[in-house]
Amino acid sequence: MPELQRAAARATAAKHRQAEGTGETVRIGHVEMRCGADHPLVPRLNRAYLFSDRFNDIVEDIVENRRVMLIGHTGAGKTSLIEQVAARSRHGVLRSNMNGQTTVGDFVGFWTVKGGETIWVDGVLPTAMREGLWLIVDEIDFAEPSILAALTAVLEPHGRLVLKEKGNEIVAPHPDFRLFATANAVGAMSQFRHLYQGANLMNEAFLDRWRVYLLDYLTPAEEADVLMATLAPHMTRTLATTLAAIAADCRAAFAREDLSSAFSTRRLLDWAELMLRTGDPERAAAPAIYAKVSPEDAALIRGIIRHHIAPAPGA
The missing domain is CATH 3.40.50.300 (P-loop containing nucleotide triphosphate hydrolases)
Known part of the structure; x- marks a missing residue:
């Protein structure tokens, strides 16, 4: 060596x-x-x-x-x-x-x-x-x-x-x-x-x-860095880490074949950008994620998101 x-x-x-x-x-x-x-x-x-x-x-x-x-x-x-x-x-x-x-x-x-x-x-x-x-x-x-x-x-x-x-x-x-x-x-x-x-x-x-x-997906730490760099100065470290964890969980579900669609960094960035505009993860996820996948996949992804981000009262 x-x-x-x-x-x-x-x-x-x-x-x-x-x-x-x-x-x-x-x-x-x-x-x-x-x-x-x-x-x-x-x-x-x-x-x-x-x-x-x-x-x-x-x-x-x-x-x-x-x-x-x-x-x-x-x-x-x-x-x-x-x-x-x-x-x-x-x-x-x-x-x-x-x-x-x-x-x-x-x-x-x-x-x-x-x-x-x-x-x-x-x-x-x-x-x-x-x-x-x-x-x-x-x-x-x-x-x-x-x-x-x-x-x-x-x-x-x-x-x-x-x-x-x-x-x-x-x-x-x-x-x-x-x-x-x-x-x-x-x-x-x-x-x-x-x-x-x-x-x-x-x-x-x-x-x-x-x-x-x-090539594998970015690690959650790397993806959080990308979110911070792309959406600065509005993206906080806590939110970036949470969103990267959601993406990682969705990819793990895809690898297990529980999800039929992958979760790209491009999709994550689009969702995060819209979330910063609306202040509502669910509202942002509708056009950025849910409308692009089957109803079954959307329900599973919604459950993953709500595991990490508590829904707003009355949602």
């Missing part, structure tokens, strides 16, 4: 020296990352976003141009992590959601007729590769096999895409191009496949082309 730690320290120092010589950089967590050129697709910066220490390895992989897949339950922050890294380093992001309606033409490209002329339209993959954008393939475990086949060609760090429909044109990746995927029911999450109906199995040969990270 001491020898391994010395080797890792030398490698990290070398990467930092290399980054210093490549223009403007920004520190994200413990990692120095080169900034991109400003682009209209740079995500909106969330200054309250919390970069946990467990994200450092992911940011390192982005710097090294690894293919990164983030797995975890809905609302665990998989996509937002990539977007907030991009926001801080000023890289444009494209997202392609594998919702069952995304075709290989949408992803790779297609011929169409415009003004009497037949023209080629790049899909999101060659567009990102040519322009040096970051491409997030959301819910890749729902992707069509033809899309996965097209992806396989570019999963190596410098892999190229062959556009067979365009006379075998070769698309080489821009140095800033990065490829990400998110999934709910892959690898370590396979045990939850029954919660995500329609998710496809992915073989180990495909997964071995990615660095796969399991």
Whole structure:
């Protein structure tokens, strides 16, 4: 272990020296990352976003141009992590959601007729590769096999895409191009496949082309910090801790399959913001939580909330 730690320290120092010589950089967590050129697709910066220490390895992989897949339950922050890294380093992001309606033409490209002329339209993959954008393939475990086949060609760090429909044109990746995927029911999450109906199995040969990270929800302490930072100065520490505990209980119920819907940090923030406006947790929960879930889930969540926050007299 001491020898391994010395080797890792030398490698990290070398990467930092290399980054210093490549223009403007920004520190994200413990990692120095080169900034991109400003682009209209740079995500909106969330200054309250919390970069946990467990994200450092992911940011390192982005710097090294690894293919990164983030797995975890809905609302665990998989996509937002990539977007907030991009926001801080000023890289444009494209997202392609594998919702069952995304075709290989949408992803790779297609011929169409415009003004009497037949023209080629790049899909999101060659567009990102040519322009040096970051491409997030959301819910890749729902992707069509033809899309996965097209992806396989570019999963190596410098892999190229062959556009067979365009006379075998070769698309080489821009140095800033990065490829990400998110999934709910892959690898370590396979045990939850029954919660995500329609998710496809992915073989180990495909997964071995990615660095796969399991993302869990924020801890209650971390989530309380996010609430404080996002809704300052109105959010108190006591209320933030209580709301984070409610979210944790709802997620535990989801893991037990007592709830059929997850409880994202985004949902928690929306509820908290509306609660500060109305002064009433139940009134705020109606549009922020209850209307988005089944009546059975709403009743269970209402019970969890009332366990932590006593209802107003007469409620």
